[in-house]
Amino acid sequence: MTPSLLILTGAGISAESGLGTFRDTDGIWSKFDWQKLASPEGFAEDPVAVHDFYNARRAGLLDARPNAAHAALATLEAAWVRSGGEFLLVTQNIDDLHGRAGSERMIHMHGELLRARCAMCGDLTDCRTDLAIDMACAACGRDGGLRPHVVWFGEMPLGMEEIYERLSSVTHFAAIGTSGSVWPTAGFAEEAGRAGAITYEISMAAGESGHNFQHAEYGPATQTVPAWCEAVIAEAFAA
Numbered sequence: 226m227t228p229s230l231l232i233l234t235g236a237g238i239s240a241e242s243g244l245g246t247f248r249d250t251d252g253i254w255s256k257f258d259w260q261k262l263a264s265p266e267g268f269a270e271d272p273v274a275v276h277d278f279y280n281a282r283r284a285g286l287l288d289a290r291p292n293a294a295h296a297a298l299a300t301l302e303a304a305w306v307r308s309g310g311e312f313l314l315v316t317q318n319i320d321d322l323h324g325r326a327g328s329e330r331m332i333h334m335h336g337e338l339l340r341a342r343c344a345m346c347g348d349l350t351d352c353r354t355d356l357a358i359d360m361a362c363a364a365c366g367r368d369g370g371l372r373p374h375v376v377w378f379g380e381m382p383l384g385m386e387e388i389y390e391r392l393s394s395v396t397h398f399a400a401i402g403t404s405g406s407v408w409p410t411a412g413f414a415e416e417a418g419r420a421g422a423i424t425y426e427i428s429m430a431a432g433e434s435g436h437n438f439q440h441a442e443y444g445p446a447t448q449t450v451p452a453w454c455e456a457v458i459a460e461a462f463a464a
């Protein structure tokens with residue numbers, strides 16, 4: 226059977242690049258209210274507050290750099306595919322650090338901070354500066370609809386069909402730097418286990434779905450991920 230690896234990442238893989246996690250002590254959701262700032266209802270009620278929240282995170286992202294864990298996953302992808310395997314990286318993160326590190330086969334299932342979406346016509350554009358509600362969409366010319374291209378609570382994550390299709394036949398599944406608190410993502414490990422995959426949790430501590438993993442590596446991602454990448458490709462393509 227062709228080794229097929231699906232890797233899910235969360236905020237923990239970008240923590241050592243200086244970007245905040247959500248549910249750790251002092252996490253983003255301990256300082257900001259997700260219902261007001263990461264939901265369609267919150268955006269409808271106070272779009273200025275939502276734009277301020279994402280504008281500050283976008284500015285912070287431009288100063289951040291990929292770390293050794295991001296680099297190790299990009300190297301693993303190239304080696305895995307070169308060895309004839311199937312590879313997909315699914316990230317919950319809206320930062321662009323995986324892409325900047327060289328990852329290619331990737332789905333940003335919660336969207337991307339460096340892209341804007343027009344709620345009126347659906348047009349997507351790159352966005353590296355501040356967004357404002359009175360800015361006009363370049364495609365349809367209307368204002369009042371520009372929002373971050375980010376999946377908020379209650380909205381359908383992106384790429385779900387391809388993700389579930391891949392999960393149904395994976396041989397290896399790893400969740401890296403995620404608390405496993407958010408659905409439907411939190412159910413991926415169980416899906417992979419049902420497909421007979423070897424499952425790995427790589428984080429600082431067991432997440433809410435920790436019981437769904439056969440193997441676990443705990444510690445900072447810049448130390449655990451490079452070592453795991455070496456071990457998993459040796460195991461998967463052992464003669």
Ligand code: BV8
Pocket residue numbers: 234235236237238240241246247248249252263317318319335375376377378379380381382401402403404405406407408409427428429430432444445446447
């Ligand atoms: C959906 C926006 C329907 C982007 C995010 C009531 C109303 C509506 C929905 C719900 C509801 N009740 C429940 C739900 C479902 C809801 C949900 O799961 N809520 C939870 C909280 C109970 N889910 C949704 O709404 C989703 N959509 O349900 O639509 C649907 C579904 C399926 C099919 C059809 C329809 C949408 C979810 C996406 C919401 N958007 N954010 C943004 O602003 O960033 S979620 C938010 O949490 C982030 O996107 C983040 O990606 C995500 C997951 O968090 P993590 O990445 O895991 O981060 P966290 O801080 O939690 O954990 C960090 C981990 O790293 C820790 O384990 C830590 O130990 C580790 N770590 C830290 N440092 C390091 C480290 N590891 C290694 N090294 C380190 N150095």
